Amino acid sequence: MHRVTEHREDLSVVLRGSVAKFFVGAVIHWDRSVREAMDSINTPGFGVYIHIPFCRTKCNYCTFVIKPWRKDLAERYSRAVIQELDLFLSENEVSGVADTIYFGGGTPSLVPAEHIAALLSTCRRHFDVPQNCEISLEANPGTVTAEKAAAYRGCGITRISLGAQTFDERSLQAIGRDHTAGQVATSLALLREKGFENINVDLILGLPEQDEIQWAGNLEMVTQLEPPHISVYMLELEPKSPLYHLVARGVHRVPDEDAVSDWYLGALDHLPGHGYAQYEISNFALPGYECRHNLKYWQRRPVFGFGIGSHSFDGRARYANLAGMNAYLSRVEAGISPVEWRRVLDEKEELGETLFLGLRLRSGLNWEELSEGFGAEQVAEYEKTLRSMSNDGLVEWRDSSIRLTPRGMLLSNEVFQAFV
Numbered sequence: 429m430h431r432v433t434e435h436r437e438d439l440s441v442v443l444r445g446s447v448a449k450f451f452v453g454a455v456i457h458w459d460r461s462v463r464e465a466m467d468s469i470n471t472p473g474f475g476v477y478i479h480i481p482f483c484r485t486k487c488n489y490c491t492f493v494i495k496p497w498r499k500d501l502a503e504r505y506s507r508a509v510i511q512e513l514d515l516f517l518s519e520n521e522v523s524g525v526a527d528t529i530y531f532g533g534g535t536p537s538l539v540p541a542e543h544i545a546a547l548l549s550t551c552r553r554h555f556d557v558p559q560n561c562e563i564s565l566e567a568n569p570g571t572v573t574a575e576k577a578a579a580y581r582g583c584g585i586t587r588i589s590l591g592a593q594t595f596d597e598r599s600l601q602a603i604g605r606d607h608t609a610g611q612v613a614t615s616l617a618l619l620r621e622k623g624f625e626n627i628n629v630d631l632i633l634g635l636p637e638q639d640e641i642q643w644a645g646n647l648e649m650v651t652q653l654e655p656p657h658i659s660v661y662m663l664e665l666e667p668k669s670p671l672y673h674l675v676a677r678g679v680h681r682v683p684d685e686d687a688v689s690d691w692y693l694g695a696l697d698h699l700p701g702h703g704y705a706q707y708e709i710s711n712f713a714l715p716g717y718e719c720r721h722n723l724k725y726w727q728r729r730p731v732f733g734f735g736i737g738s739h740s741f742d743g744r745a746r747y748a749n750l751a752g753m754n755a756y757l758s759r760v761e762a763g764i765s766p767v768e769w770r771r772v773l774d775e776k777e778e779l780g781e782t783l784f785l786g787l788r789l790r791s792g793l794n795w796e797e798l799s800e801g802f803g804a805e806q807v808a809e810y811e812k813t814l815r816s817m818s819n820d821g822l823v824e825w826r827d828s829s830i831r832l833t834p835r836g837m838l839l840s841n842e843v844f845q846a847f848v
C-alpha cells in the first residue's frame with residue numbers, strides 16, 4: 429500500500445518525503461518531552477519486514493507494484509517467502525534480537541491468517557524473537573473479519589495499522605478504495621473486541637473532493653475513535669497514477685496546496701490537543717505507542733526485508749529484492765537469493781542519511797553527537813547549510829538540538845535534497 433502515504437513502510441517509502449511543498453510560517457514550541465520520550469524508546473535489535481503484495485483492487489493514486497488477489501498465487505508466494513527466510517539464514521549470520529516484525533503491502537490482511545502464522549513461526553525459528561516483540565500487520569478495513577482478527581491475535585500480532593484514508597464516502601470512491609467509511613469504525617471495534625489495543629489509523633490529506641469541513645470532520649472522527657496511533661500523509665499526485673490523469677482531465681478536483689498546508693498545520697495543533705504527540709513528520713501517538721518498527725528506519729537501525737521488492741539495511745549496506753513476481757519466485761524456488769542490488773554506503777552517504785532521516789523525527793538531531801560520531805570535519809560541510817535553513821525558518825537550532833520547524837516539515841522534500 430501506499431505512499432503517498434499509506435502503509436508500505438519499507439525504506440523506499442520512508443526515504444520519500446510525505447509532506448509536500450508549501451510555504452506557511454508558523455511558530456513552534458520546543459518540547460523537551462518529545463526528545464525524552466524518544467530516548468526512552470528502546471529499539472536495540474533489528475527489524476524484519478515481510479512484503480505481501482496482493483490487493484483486491486488497485487486504488488487510483490497507487491503507483492506501487494501490486495498483484496491482484498489470487499488464492500493459488502498467494503499460497504505459492506507465502507511458501508517462497510518462507511524459503512527466502514530459510515535461504516537468508518543459511519547464507520548470513522545475524523546476531524541480536526528481532527524486536528520488531530512488520531507485515532506490509534499490498535494488503536497483508538487479504539491473505540489467510542494461516543499464511544501470516546506460518547511466516548511468523550519461520551521468523552521465530554530463525555531469529556531470536558523476544559516476548560515483547562512489536563509485530564505489526566497492515567489491514568484494509570473491508571478485509572478484517574472476526575475470525576481473522578482472532579487468528580492474528582492467536583499467532584502473536586501485537587499491532588494493526590488500518591488504512592482508513594478518510595471518513596468521507598465521496599473521497600473514498602474518488603480514489604477507488606475497496607471499503608466504506610463505516611467499515612473503519614466496524615473494523616476498529618472488531619479488532620478491539622479480539623484484544624487489539626495498539627492500532628494505527630492512516631489518513632490522507634489533499635484527497636479529491638476534500639474541503640476544510642470534510643478534513644475537520646476526519647480529524648474529529650479519528651480522535652473520537654481514539655486509536656493510540658494516527659498517521660497523516662499528504663497525497664502526492666504521481667504522473668504514473670490514474671488519479672493524476674483524472675485530475676488533469678477535470679474529472680476530480682483536489683484541494684489547492686495552500687489549503688492543504690493549513691489543514692496539516694491545523695492537525696499539528698488538533699492532535700496534540702487530544703493527547704497525540706507528533707514524533708515524526710506524519711506520525712502521532714499517545715505516549716508509548718510510537719511505531720518501534722518505523723523508528724528503526726528513521727534511526728538507521730538494521731531492518732531485513734523479505735518478499736518482492738523489499739528493501740533491507742544491514743547496518744552498512746542497503747539492498748533490495750527483485751520487484752517482479754515471476755523473477756522472484758523462480759529465483760527463490762531454485763534456491764537462489766532474490767537480491768537484485770546491494771550497495772555499501774560510504775561515510776558521506778551515511779552522514780547524509782543520518783541527517784535527513786533524523787530530521788524527520790520531532791526529536792531531531794543532536795549536533796554534538798553527530799560531530800562525535802562522524803568527525804567535526806565531516807559535519808562542518810553541512811553546518812553552513814543547516815545554519816542557512818535556520819535563518820530561513822526551516823529548522824530550529826537550539827544549543828545542540830536541531831529539528832524541522834512546521835514550515836520545514838511542509839517543505840521537507842526540498843530540505844532533504846540538501847543531504848542526498
Ligand code: SF4
Pocket residue numbers: 429430434435482483485486487490491492494533534535568
Ligand atoms: S491498498 Fe491501494 S494504495 Fe495500498 S497497495 Fe493496494 S492498491 Fe496500493
